[in-house]
Amino acid sequence: MKIVALFSVLLAATTAQAQVKGKPFGFAAGVTGGGNAKPAAPGSLQELAQWLSDSVPRTILIDREWNFLGTEGKTSQKCCSTKTTTCEGGTSKGQAWIQDQCDGQWIPCTFDNAPRTPIDVGSNKSLLGVGTKGVIRGKGLRVTNGNKNVIIQNIHFTDLNPQYVWGGDAITLTDCDQIWIDHNKFSLIGREHIVSGWKPAGHVTISNNDFDGRTPWSVGCNGKHYWTLLLIGEKDYYTFAGNWVHDVSGRAPHMGTSKTSSENFFHGVNNYFQNIGGHAFDVDDNTWLLLEGNAFDSVTTPITDTTLKSGAAVYNVPDPSAGSGCNQAIGRNCEVNQVSKSGQFPPLTEASVLQKAGSYKSSLPPFTPVADVPKSVMGYAGIGRI
Numbered sequence: 001m002k003i004v005a006l007f008s009v010l011l012a013a014t015t016a017q018a019q020v021k022g023k024p025f026g027f028a029a030g031v032t033g034g035g036n037a038k039p040a041a042p043g044s045l046q047e048l049a050q051w052l053s054d055s056v057p058r059t060i061l062i063d064r065e066w067n068f069l070g071t072e073g074k075t076s077q078k079c080c081s082t083k084t085t086t087c088e089g090g091t092s093k094g095q096a097w098i099q100d101q102c103d104g105q106w107i108p109c110t111f112d113n114a115p116r117t118p119i120d121v122g123s124n125k126s127l128l129g130v131g132t133k134g135v136i137r138g139k140g141l142r143v144t145n146g147n148k149n150v151i152i153q154n155i156h157f158t159d160l161n162p163q164y165v166w167g168g169d170a171i172t173l174t175d176c177d178q179i180w181i182d183h184n185k186f187s188l189i190g191r192e193h194i195v196s197g198w199k200p201a202g203h204v205t206i207s208n209n210d211f212d213g214r215t216p217w218s219v220g221c222n223g224k225h226y227w228t229l230l231l232i233g234e235k236d237y238y239t240f241a242g243n244w245v246h247d248v249s250g251r252a253p254h255m256g257t258s259k260t261s262s263e264n265f266f267h268g269v270n271n272y273f274q275n276i277g278g279h280a281f282d283v284d285d286n287t288w289l290l291l292e293g294n295a296f297d298s299v300t301t302p303i304t305d306t307t308l309k310s311g312a313a314v315y316n317v318p319d320p321s322a323g324s325g326c327n328q329a330i331g332r333n334c335e336v337n338q339v340s341k342s343g344q345f346p347p348l349t350e351a352s353v354l355q356k357a358g359s360y361k362s363s364l365p366p367f368t369p370v371a372d373v374p375k376s377v378m379g380y381a382g383i384g385r386i
């Protein structure tokens with residue numbers, strides 16, 4: 001009996017290895033995903049899709065590359081070509097637009113159907129890549145219909161019709177809550193790496209991801225993907241921490257909208273924005289952003305001019321005194337941001353941000369010193385690092 005008991009302890013320990021690594025923090029604190037559901041790896045694309053979308057709590061292991069390309073056929077039609085497609089004078093090819101109207105020229109195009117419709121993920125799921133093996137090619141995920149409590153960790157999403165705008169989004173959040181997106185990599189996406197809206201995305205932590213914008217096709221015509229993060233849900237709380245956002249050219253992120261009565265709070269802490277040939281933050285109305293301890297390196301436009309006029313409320317800790325200005329509201333100092341070889345990062349110290357931050361105090365993780373950020377983020381973000 002004793003030996004059996006010991007054996008089951010060892011077995012439990014081995015199984016725990018395949019469980020979620022680390023703990024969700026920030027606004028996704030308390031998210032449990034599949035909880036104690038026994039980790040299992042699906043044996044076919046159909047099984048993967050079924051396990052993702054059913055209403056059974058699951059810990060789904062991605063232990064190989066699942067390739068959805070070709071599984072739903074291809075479409076040949078006409079696409080729109082504009083100057084961001086032809087890219088005269090640019091350093092890369094552009095993207096053609098899959099859309100019904102065209103203010104440029106119609107051109108023939110063929111795209112894969114699978115990346116254009118995401119798989120809907122049910123409640124109470126952990127989706128975990130194993131080592132460096134977890135790849136989902138040609139398909140995105142969506143959490144919607146009121147589903148919640150989802151963990152997506154250590155998975156590389158890639159190859160969603162990258163030559164086409166509207167080719168596919170990697171992760172879509174709308175009408176959902178309690179989402180932890182951790183240690184993933186995104187590359188060669190058609191449209192957004194992560195998109196929310198128009199309904200609420202709820203409480204979301206996006207941590208330690210590698211947003212890799214390198215592409216042969218960019219509407220920025222510079223080999224850097226433009227559509228990175230579009231966060232425009234109706235009532236959203238984001239913790240955005242430890243991410244490496246690099247070689248992109250826009251919307252990194254775009255936040256906020258005046259088209260709905262939206263309200264977005266965003267705590268951006270300890271991220272590394274690197275080689276951005278375009279803009280990082282482009283923020284619209286109805287948003288409150290606390291940006292601290294982020295490093296910007298070779299970012300053409302850390303924050304757009306339109307942000308400054310839009311009604312967005314930003315506190316970006318321009319100096320140590322703005323750092324200690326956090327104390328009263330959140331019970332600790334905020335960390336300054338570090339900007340090198342980059343455009344202007346105008347000092348913004350909107351008091352309403354601290355007011356809001358104060359009411360979410362327990363959801364604001366501590367920072368690490370900004371000087372450590374580039375190295376630690378590059379060593380820790382993405383897949384195979386946990």
Ligand SMILES: *[C@@H]1O[C@H](CO)[C@@H](O)[C@H](O)[C@H]1NC(C)=O
Pocket residue numbers: 055056057123124149
């Ligand atoms: C998810 O888990 C929660 C907590 O255990 C439970 O109340 C809820 O019914 C589950 N949802 C589904 C769809 O199984």
